[in-house]
Amino acid sequence: MGEFELIRQIFLPVAEATATPAVRLGIGDDCAIQSLPAGTELVFSVDTLVEGVHFPRQYEPEHLAWRALAVAASDLAAMGADPVCFTLALTLPSSDQAWLEAFGHGLQAAARAFDLALAGGDTTRGPLTVTIQVHGTVPDGAAITRGGARPADLVCVSGALGDAGAALGWLDTEPLPPRASELLARYHRPWPRLGLGKNLRGLATAAIDISDGLLADLGHILTASGVGATLDVSRVPLSPALRTLHADRAESLALQAGDDYELCFTLPPEHWERVCQLDPGLTVIGRITRESGLILKRDDGEERVHATGYDHFGAAQ
Ligand code: ADP
Ligand code: MG
Numbered sequence: 001m002g003e004f005e006l007i008r009q010i011f012l013p014v015a016e017a018t019a020t021p022a023v024r025l026g027i028g029d030d031c032a033i034q035s036l037p038a039g040t041e042l043v044f045s046v047d048t049l050v051e052g053v054h055f056p057r058q059y060e061p062e063h064l065a066w067r068a069l070a071v072a073a074s075d076l077a078a079m080g081a082d083p084v085c086f087t088l089a090l091t092l093p094s095s096d097q098a099w100l101e102a103f104g105h106g107l108q109a110a111a112r113a114f115d116l117a118l119a120g121g122d123t124t125r126g127p128l129t130v131t132i133q134v135h136g137t138v139p140d141g142a143a144i145t146r147g148g149a150r151p152a153d154l155v156c157v158s159g160a161l162g163d164a165g166a167a168l169g170w171l172d173t174e175p176l177p178p179r180a181s182e183l184l185a186r187y188h189r190p191w192p193r194l195g196l197g198k199n200l201r202g203l204a205t206a207a208i209d210i211s212d213g214l215l216a217d218l219g220h221i222l223t224a225s226g227v228g229a230t231l232d233v234s235r236v237p238l239s240p241a242l243r244t245l246h247a248d249r250a251e252s253l254a255l256q257a258g259d260d261y262e263l264c265f266t267l268p269p270e271h272w273e274r275v276c277q278l279d280p281g282l283t284v285i286g287r288i289t290r291e292s293g294l295i296l297k298r299d300d301g302e303e304r305v306h307a308t309g310y311d312h313f314g315a316a317q
Contacts, residue, residue: 001095003123010104011088011118017108018117023085032119034085040137045075051128056171061099063188064130065106070190071211072132073114074261077197078209080144081136083114088121089131114194138201148205149225149266155286156272158193158262158279160239161214165257166246182241190261199278200265207265212258215294215305221266222294230295231286255296 001009007027015027025033036042049055049068069086076083088107092100111118116134167187170180192209200207206225208217214236222229236254243250266288267275276282289295294305 001097001100003095006095006100006123007121010100011121014104014108014111015118018111020085020117023117023119026117026119027121032085032087034119034135036137039140041140041143043076043079043081043136043138043143044133045072046131046133047072047075048129048131060188061103062106062109065103066110066189068130068132069107069110069114069116069134070192070261072134073110073116073194074190074192074209074211076134076136077192077194078144078207078263079136079138080142080197080201080204080207081138082198083116083194084135084137085117085119086111086132086134087119089124089129089133090121091124091126091129091131093125093128114192142201144197144200144204144207144265146206146208146221146224149221149227149288150205150268151227151288151290152269153205153266153288154269154272154284155218155229155231155264155288156267156275156282156284157210157214157237157264158196158282159260160237160242161210161255161260161262162242162246162250162253162257163187163239164190164259164261165213165253166242166249168257168259177245179241179244182239183245187259190259192261193263196263196279196282199275200263200267203271203275204265204267207263210258210260210262210264213256214264215255216258218264219294221264222288222292225266225288226292228289228292228294229286230289230297233296233298235283235285237283237285 012027022035023032024035051057055064073083163183163186167183170184206221208221210217238250238254296303
């Protein structure tokens with residue numbers, strides 16, 4: 001398949017299957033055109049995944065496409081944006097039809113699941129790299145940034161943490177122990193918390209998606225907001241599969257491993273009940289404090305983690 005044949009066979013069908021009136025002009029011209037309703041702002045972000053760095057070599061193309069779009073869409077969720085469309089810059093070592101078809105399937109499934117229309121892209125030859133730019137919208141001024149956390153706000157997270165990090169250890173394992181597939185699914189098929197992000201508009205004071213680990217990402221909120229926090233480590237939500245398969249490492253995976261793409265956000269306590277009605281799978285894990293720094297509370301005492309120390313936790317395991 002040549003470049004144009006490839007676009008026609010693989011990517012045009014994805015664009016057609018995900019088309020939305022907000023993309024006024026899609027694949028086929030020099031640029032795409034997105035119309036912005038009056039009173040809305042464009043929220044956009046780009047993410048690159050490089051083979052051997054962000055995903056393993058010989059990785060399933062269907063999973064790769066899903067992951068790449070999920071990772072990008074997760075940034076929209078963290079801002080509270082409504083997803084609209086994306087562009088895809090794909091660099092391929094060769095044009096392998098079966099690989100491309102599988103990639104197209106994964107892309108279409110994810111694009112439909114996340115309500116994102118494929119609006120255009122670029123296709124080049126080189127080491128396997130997937131770059132996705134996502135576009136979303138928010139009502140003027142309604143985006144949730146990292147910088148708004150205030151003392152006494154609750155620190156909350158969605159879902160369970162540590163599963164995707166644990167899955168990294170099972171990627172090449174066969175046969176898999178019982179329940180390991182639950183962890184692997186979290187790695188291969190992350191679900192950006194788009195519905196939650198939108199629900200948090202006007203309620204949460206700050207939000208971030210957990211891509212690098214809870215401590216690292218909460219650290220970004222604390223730095224941007226000029227505050228500190230205490231975390232009750234026993235309250236950090238762990239899945240039954242993680243507790244079963246990694247009893248010894250569950251806590252450190254949940255605190256330090258990335259790739260879960262859950263949201264961490266801060267919330268004035270008076271909004272907790274309302275947010276729980278909108279989304280039942282949330283947990284309060286701590287409090288924002290006036291003093292900077294992060295304090296981890298455990299049954300046997302407290303451990304202070306300084307703002308400059310967050311990088312220390314950036315590398316999982
Ligand atoms: P140009 O040279 O003007 O940048 P291209 O030849 O790169 O145009 O692309 C032709 C059309 O196909 C453009 O509308 C572009 O958005 C689209 N396109 C190219 N590659 C992809 C891709 N991987 N996914 C989706 N659309 C693509
Ligand atoms: Mg081009």
